[in-house]
Amino acid sequence: xxxxxxxxxxxxxxxxVTMVSILLLYILMYSLQPLELxxxxxxxxxxxxxxxxxxxxxxxxxxxxxxxxxxxxxxxxLLFIExxxxxxxxxxxxxxxxxxxxxxxxxxxxxxxLLQIERAKDTVWFKLTNAVNDVFHFLGxxxxxxxxxxxxxxxxxxxxxxxxxxxxxxxxxxKKNTKEHIDLMKRQEHEDRKxxxxxxxxxxxxxxxxxxxxxxxxxxxTKRLGKFDEIRDIDLAFSKKWTVIGCLxxxxxxxxENSILLVMCYGVALTTLTVDxxxxxxxxxxxxIVGINAFAEFFSQAQKNKIYxxxxxxxxxxxxxxxxxxxxxxxxxxxxxxxxxxxxxSYGDHSPxxxxxxxxxxxxxxxxxxxxxxxxxxxxxxxMAGLLKPTEGIVRKNCATATAAFQDxxxxxxxxxxxVGIGDVTRINDNDKIKEATIKGQISHVxxxxxxxxxxxxxxxxxxxxxxxSEGQWQKVAISRAFMRDADFIIFDEPSASLDALSEIQQFxxxxxxxxxxxVVLVSHRIGIAKLADRIVFMKHGEIVEEGTHxxxxxxxxxxxxxFMNQAKWYDTGDQVI
Ligand SMILES: Nc1ncnc2c1ncn2[C@@H]1O[C@H](COP(=O)(O)OP(=O)(O)OP(=O)(O)O)[C@@H](O)[C@H]1O
Numbered sequence: 164x165x166x167x168x169x170x171x172x173x174x175x176x177x178x179x180v181t182m183v184s185i186l187l188l189y190i191l192m193y194s195l196q197p198l199e200l201x202x203x204x205x206x207x208x209x210x211x212x213x214x215x216x217x218x219x220x221x222x223x224x225x226x227x228x229x230x231x232x233x234x235x236x237x238x239x240x241l242l243f244i245e246x247x248x249x250x251x252x253x254x255x256x257x258x259x260x261x262x263x264x265x266x267x268x269x270x271x272x273x274x275x276x277l278l279q280i281e282r283a284k285d286t287v288w289f290k291l292t293n294a295v296n297d298v299f300h301f302l303g304x305x306x307x308x309x310x311x312x313x314x315x316x317x318x319x320x321x322x323x324x325x326x327x328x329x330x331x332x333x334x335x336x337x338k339k340n341t342k343e344h345i346d347l348m349k350r351q352e353h354e355d356r357k358x359x360x361x362x363x364x365x366x367x368x369x370x371x372x373x374x375x376x377x378x379x380x381x382x383x384x385t386k387r388l389g390k391f392d393e394i395r396d397i398d399l400a401f402s403k404k405w406t407v408i409g410c411l412x413x414x415x416x417x418x419x420e421n422s423i424l425l426v427m428c429y430g431v432a433l434t435t436l437t438v439d440x441x442x443x444x445x446x447x448x449x450x451x452i453v454g455i456n457a458f459a460e461f462f463s464q465a466q467k468n469k470i471y472x473x474x475x476x477x478x479x480x481x482x483x484x485x486x487x488x489x490x491x492x493x494x495x496x497x498x499x500x501x502x503x504x505x506x507x508x509s510y511g512d513h514s515p516x517x518x519x520x521x522x523x524x525x526x527x528x529x530x531x532x533x534x535x536x537x538x539x540x541x542x543x544x545x546x547m548a549g550l551l552k553p554t555e556g557i558v559r560k561n562c563a564t565a566t567a568a569f570q571d572x573x574x575x576x577x578x579x580x581x582x583v584g585i586g587d588v589t590r591i592n593d594n595d596k597i598k599e600a601t602i603k604g605q606i607s608h609v610x611x612x613x614x615x616x617x618x619x620x621x622x623x624x625x626x627x628x629x630x631x632x633s634e635g636q637w638q639k640v641a642i643s644r645a646f647m648r649d650a651d652f653i654i655f656d657e658p659s660a661s662l663d664a665l666s667e668i669q670q671f672x673x674x675x676x677x678x679x680x681x682x683v684v685l686v687s688h689r690i691g692i693a694k695l696a697d698r699i700v701f702m703k704h705g706e707i708v709e710e711g712t713h714x715x716x717x718x719x720x721x722x723x724x725x726x727f728m729n730q731a732k733w734y735d736t737g738d739q740v741i
Contacts, residue, residue: 166472167298167465174251174295181247182295188240189299193307195233199316200446202226202449207439248292255287258479265481268550269510278356279478286475294468301461308454315447318440325423326448332419336412337456340405341463347401357426361387418494423448498526499561500652500682501547505557508546516542518705520556524652529675529683531693533726534702540686541570544656544704547684562682566650570657570686572641576622576629579610580642583617586647596647604643605666609636634661642670646677653678656686671695690730699723 175182206222206398263271263280270276315323357366364383374380427444430436436444501524508517516539524530524547532540545551546558548567566586583600584591591597597617601607613619613630620629621640632640638661645653655674659667671692674683683695693699693712701709701716701723709716709723716723 166469166476167294168668169476170291170294170472171298173255174188174247174291177251177254178247181250185240185243185247185295185299186302188236188243189303190306191303192236192240193303194310195229195236196307196450197310197447197623199229199233200311200314200443201452202229203446204439204443207442211439243699244292244296244562247295248288248414252288252292255291255475255479256284259283259287262479267552268545273511274353274356279354279474281356282471286471290468290471291475294464294472297461297464297468300457304454304457304461307450308458310449311450311454315444315451318436318444320448322423322427323443323451326451327455329416329419329448330421330452331720333452334456334459334648335415336409338459338463340409343405344401347397349496351394351397354390358387358390359395361390371511420448500524500526501561502557503547503553503560504557504559506546506553506558508542508551509554510542515554516705517546517553519726520546521708521720522700522707524682524684526651526682527680528698529678529685529696530698530700531696532684532686532700532702533688533690533723535726538702539705541712542705543658544569544654544684544686548654562650562652564648564650565652565654566645566648567654568642568645568656568658570660572638572644574622574637576624577620578617579613579619579621579640580617582621583643583647586644590647600643600646601640603646603677604639605669605673606636606639606643635663635666638662639666639670645672650681652682652684654684657688658685659687659689693727701726 202222202225206219206226209219209222259280266276266414312323313328356539361383365374365380365387374383387715423640424445427441431438431441499524503520503522506517506520506522508513509515520543522530522543532543534540542551544567546553548565549558549560575585577602580594580597581591583597584605586600587596594617598607601610610616610619615628620626621632621637623629623631638658642655642658645655645658653674657669658674665688674685675695685692687693697712699709699711699713699716700707703722709719709721711719713727717727
């Protein structure tokens with residue numbers, strides 16, 4: 164019940180009036196049914212006793228009123244529930260996005276975490292509101308059940324017991340069916356995701372080049388259909404099985420219901436029961452069964468909801484940040500902007516991508532990380548940027564503002580202004596600053612050619628006039644973001660991977676020029692760039708194996724030297740590698 168109290172509190176805190184209104188409406192709805200029963204009985208008795216026409220008309224009017232009230236109440240409760248869903252759903256969705264934005268980046272590569280997010284989207288909009296609805300239904304049905312039971316018990320305890328047994332039997336079937344269905348859904352969840360993935364592959368624009376060039380449409384479609392058939396066959400088998408069981412069970416229930424009806428009719432024949440009592444009992448039977456179903460439904464649903472609520476609660480509970488925020492006096496004294504002590508990092512259960520890294524970035528120092536593919540440079544850059552939380556070790560930071568540009572930068576289908584301005588959202592409407600950033604990022608001359616300039620939409624998903632930039636142009640937009648902020652500490656992970664040779668040289672010149680005096684950590688494959696840095700950090704298999712200036716490392720004649728010479732021999736300029 165802990166989890167129910169947690170989320171009910173959230174709903175009450177945000178929408179107290181709506182919550183109380185729904186509760187009152189449900190209690191009213193469930194109380195109207197037994198009232199209807201009493202009125203029917205009174206009408207029959209009055210007719211039988213040939214009471215005054217005015218009294219009979221009054222009773223019929225009251226019955227019509229109760230009946231109409233029931234329908235009006237239903238429409239209102241739907242309206243209130245929708246209101247609740249929209250208001251609280253929007254707030255919960257924000258909590259979810261907030262949690263995703265704060266989660267360790269590598270979590271977003273984990274299938275389980277992605278599945279949790281997928282489920283949470285449903286939880287936000289439907290499952291939690293449904294759970295609130297269930298609680299109200301339950302409370303209302305308790306009230307209704309008690310009133311119906313009181314009416315029936317006056318006519319005979321045995322009738323009430325018989326109806327309760329009938330209700331429990333009905334419920335046994337529903338419970339079995341629901342349990343098996345839930346088990347099936349859980350087993351199918353992963354398969355459903357695979358099917359969704361395959362379907363998305365077929366419609367995603369970015370895959371169309373490969374699909375057409377390699378002519379893999381049929382191959383992919385066979386895969387998708389295979390998965391679709393697999394899921395459909397299992398669903399169909401389930402439906403067939405439960406249709407047969409359902410028919411047999413309904414037959415049994417109809418038999419039992421009619422047997423009870425026969426007993427009641429026999430009671431009328433023996434004059435132990437009057438006709439109005441027979442009508443009240445036969446209608447009351449339905450209300451008792453519905454009541455028991457509502458209880459059982461609530462408890463079985465509560466079991467399911469418990470899982471979703473707990474999972475959602477866990478998902479939106481903030482994680483501890485990887486790097487302690489704020490200035491660090493000890494680092495400030497040592498003129499250090501960042502220090503890593505014995506830092507290791509693993510992606511899930513994989514072998515460590517970083518092993519026992521010790522690194523200090525001095526104020527105003529430029530460091531270039533070099534090494535073979537997969538040696539851990541990008542991972543280290545992400546740990547330094549606070550995007551990945553070290554598995555072991557400590558990262559200490561001492562800088563007011565930091566900025567970063569990554570090789571796997573985001574392409575937002577927004578305007579150029581937004582794409583660049585997000586580098587510092589506080590200045591997203593500052594045209595001069597944005598233009599300056601695009602000049603430093605070497606993309607201003609391209610943007611100047613667009614008729615709408617900074618207002619040009621990048622990408623064509625939402626705007627037919629949108630511009631499709633080349634990969635290199637996109638990279639320049641991403642780099643311009645980094646120039647938006649006057650940061651003390653800048654991390655560049657392969658900022659030139661998609662640039663042509665001249666743009667690349669210009670880009671590095673710009674970094675040197677505009678970030679002079681700032682602390683810069685740069686990941687680059689272009690080893691000639693390393694020579695310009697204050698310090699070179701050479702990585703291999705997730706470890707720092709050599710550290711020093713270009714001259715020092717060349718003299719050492721170790722890993723860096725051979726890496727440098729190997730790259731240098733592809734350039735005629737020999738030692739003058741760019
Ligand atoms: N998201 C991920 N999940 C699992 N393993 C990963 C992930 N990203 C990187 N790795 C692994 O971590 C190791 C280090 O990768 P990283 O990208 O940091 O290397 P890198 O030196 O930047 O490589 P490159 O020069 O190719 O960009 C590699 O073995 C890689 O396979």
